[in-house]
Amino acid sequence: MKRFIDHQELARDSRFVRQENTLSTVMSELPDDVDKVVEVFEAFDPMIEKATRGTSAEALYDEYGPSFALVAVNDPLKPTDSAVKTRLMMRMHGIFVGELQALEGAGRSLWDFPDAPWEFKMNMARQCWDEARHVQIFEKLLDHVGAKPGMYPESTFLFECACSDDPAMRVAGVNRGLEGLACDVFRDMIRYAEETDDEKMKQAIDYVLADELTHVRFGSEWVREFTKGDPEHYERAQDFRRQVDKQFSFGGSRSDREDAAIPIATEVRKEAGFTEEELSELSTLSADGPSRVTIKAAAKILRERHKARVAAREGAPA
Amino acid sequence: MSEEQRMYPGIGRDERTTFAPYSAFDIPEDLRELHGQYDVAATAKRVRNFRYTHEWMTMMMGGWLATIPELPVKTGLGKLIWESAQAADELGKRLPELRAGRNPATASQASNQGYADLIQNIAGPESPDRTIEKLTGLCDVLMPHLIEVYEVTMRETDQICDAPTIELLDDATRKLRRHVAWGKDVLDRLCDTDGRRDRRVARTRDVTAALRACGGVTGDLPADAG
Numbered sequence: 453m454k455r456f457i458d459h460q461e462l463a464r465d466s467r468f469v470r471q472e473n474t475l476s477t478v479m480s481e482l483p484d485d486v487d488k489v490v491e492v493f494e495a496f497d498p499m500i501e502k503a504t505r506g507t508s509a510e511a512l513y514d515e516y517g518p519s520f521a522l523v524a525v526n527d528p529l530k531p532t533d534s535a536v537k538t539r540l541m542m543r544m545h546g547i548f549v550g551e552l553q554a555l556e557g558a559g560r561s562l563w564d565f566p567d568a569p570w571e572f573k574m575n576m577a578r579q580c581w582d583e584a585r586h587v588q589i590f591e592k593l594l595d596h597v598g599a600k601p602g603m604y605p606e607s608t609f610l611f612e613c614a615c616s617d618d619p620a621m622r623v624a625g626v627n628r629g630l631e632g633l634a635c636d637v638f639r640d641m642i643r644y645a646e647e648t649d650d651e652k653m654k655q656a657i658d659y660v661l662a663d664e665l666t667h668v669r670f671g672s673e674w675v676r677e678f679t680k681g682d683p684e685h686y687e688r689a690q691d692f693r694r695q696v697d698k699q700f701s702f703g704g705s706r707s708d709r710e711d712a713a714i715p716i717a718t719e720v721r722k723e724a725g726f727t728e729e730e731l732s733e734l735s736t737l738s739a740d741g742p743s744r745v746t747i748k749a750a751a752k753i754l755r756e757r758h759k760a761r762v763a764a765r766e767g768a769p770a
Numbered sequence: 771m772s773e774e775q776r777m778y779p780g781i782g783r784d785e786r787t788t789f790a791p792y793s794a795f796d797i798p799e800d801l802r803e804l805h806g807q808y809d810v811a812a813t814a815k816r817v818r819n820f821r822y823t824h825e826w827m828t829m830m831m832g833g834w835l836a837t838i839p840e841l842p843v844k845t846g847l848g849k850l851i852w853e854s855a856q857a858a859d860e861l862g863k864r865l866p867e868l869r870a871g872r873n874p875a876t877a878s879q880a881s882n883q884g885y886a887d888l889i890q891n892i893a894g895p896e897s898p899d900r901t902i903e904k905l906t907g908l909c910d911v912l913m914p915h916l917i918e919v920y921e922v923t924m925r926e927t928d929q930i931c932d933a934p935t936i937e938l939l940d941d942a943t944r945k946l947r948r949h950v951a952w953g954k955d956v957l958d959r960l961c962d963t964d965g966r967r968d969r970r971v972a973r974t975r976d977v978t979a980a981l982r983a984c985g986g987v988t989g990d991l992p993a994d995a996g
């Protein structure tokens with residue numbers, strides 16, 4: 453078995469459809485500019501359409517055009533929102549595939565670094581079991597909210613960004629970048645579960661969050677251990693984590709901004725071992741990107757243009 | 771307390787305690803005899819061989835997760851990985867107790883190059899259409915072999931002197947049995963056509979042959995065994 457695999461090699465059964473990761477990369481770099489957002493999404497329109505075909509996102513695409521992905525990721529989850537059910541299903545599906553990739557990432561850390569210390573392998577082995585349970589938990593929670601595995605396209609962005617070939621960067625990317633994002637998302641899901649009195653969801657995700665804290669701690673410890681006596685290597689690992697954090701902020705969707713869909717879970721992250729300095733850095737680097745007002749304006753234009761195109765196609769003589 | 775009762779022996783012949791020795795009629799007699807098949811060094815070597823296997827099983831299953839498309843297999847392996855790592859860990863902790871040091875680099879040791887090659891052969895199947903080959907090598911051949919060798923070891927080693935090894939092998943064996951049963955369930959489901967059943971049979975035959983050729987986990991299995 454070879455060491456190091458590409459994100460495209462992640463094996464899935466026939467229910468799953470892939471989404472190109474380029475869109476996620478571009479989204480993480482979008483400026484706060486309506487025209488630019490529209491331009492980018494129009495350019496990705498054919499790709500977005502292709503990824504939705506045969507999934508439950510197809511109807512959303514037909515209705516909203518390429519901007520459905522934009523609105524889905526960037527709006528906070530509110531019980532009073534008329535589209536909350538769809539949004540919840542999409543977010544839950546995103547978490548589910550994120551757990552799958554976290555499982556695969558932890559597993560690959562066991563195989564890709566055969567000479568790593570035994571204690572590292574023990575931590576990764578434990579993480580494999582935890583992530584496997586998380587996949588099982590979110591499979592049940594998908595069902596709980598009326599969704600199914602493979603219902604929406606899967607982006608392998610998390611695995612692609614976080615899985616470096618260098619062990620220090622791997623743990624910085626997976627165990628601090630990805631797991632840190634998980635802490636933010638789960639804290640927000642618990643908030644939603646509390647608002648909707650959903651005890652089942654609240655309790656399950658609280659257990660998952662507790663596991664994720666442990667995984668962040670593994671990361672903090674092993675970044676230090678793998679770079680011991682080599683401050684330059686440590687800095688490179690930190691830079692890599694910053695880059696991953698920037699990518700996983702999805703243009704401010706996950707940030708400290710007031711209009712963020714997913715706020716940074718500062719308290720949880722402190723408990724997990726992130727330093728004040730790291731947290732303020734994260735707050736700064738995740739703050740860029742289009743505001744909700746910009747996104748709403750761009751989404752409106754994209755939807756109108758999409759409708760016009762559909763009408764033109766349907767009205768056109770055969 | 772009566773006057774005749776004496777709690778502690780004194781120095782005189784008549785100053786014995788009043789406690790009667792346990793009678794073999796009341797409590798089953800300890801029939802275990804000293805002297806097992808393995809001395810301290812031999813047990814340490816076996817423990818290193820066993821640990822090598824559990825460490826590599828942990829690693830190979832970790833590597834496989836990403837290339838297995840069947841979701842319940844992916845998630846099911848998570849627990850096997852953790853339990854296999856725990857077994858390796860316990861075996862590693864036994865080594866210093868056997869005067870075999872704490873050097874992690876030598877804590878795992880293949881019995882011979884043939885066995886090391888066998889482990890790589892078992893880890894080998896990679897592409898997503900080879901879950902049958904992955905699980906057959908591991909759960910149909912290697913794990914049952916380990917169970918067999920662990921049982922022999924538990925029987926043949928000194929029951930009193932080497933009881934800590936017996937305890938941890940007993941625990942590992944119990945879990946291995948569960949893993950074998952899980953693998954069998956999965957493989958029975960996956961092998962639902964003659965073609966797939968043939969693949970399982972062929973893989974079992976190949977891995978078993980390689981296992982016999984190298985003498986198994988301890989390297990001393992007779993070539994015609996099993």
Ligand SMILES: [Fe+2]
Nearest residue numbers: 551554583586
């Ligand atoms: Fe997780």
Ligand SMILES: [Fe+2]
Nearest residue numbers: 554631664667
């Ligand atoms: Fe995790």
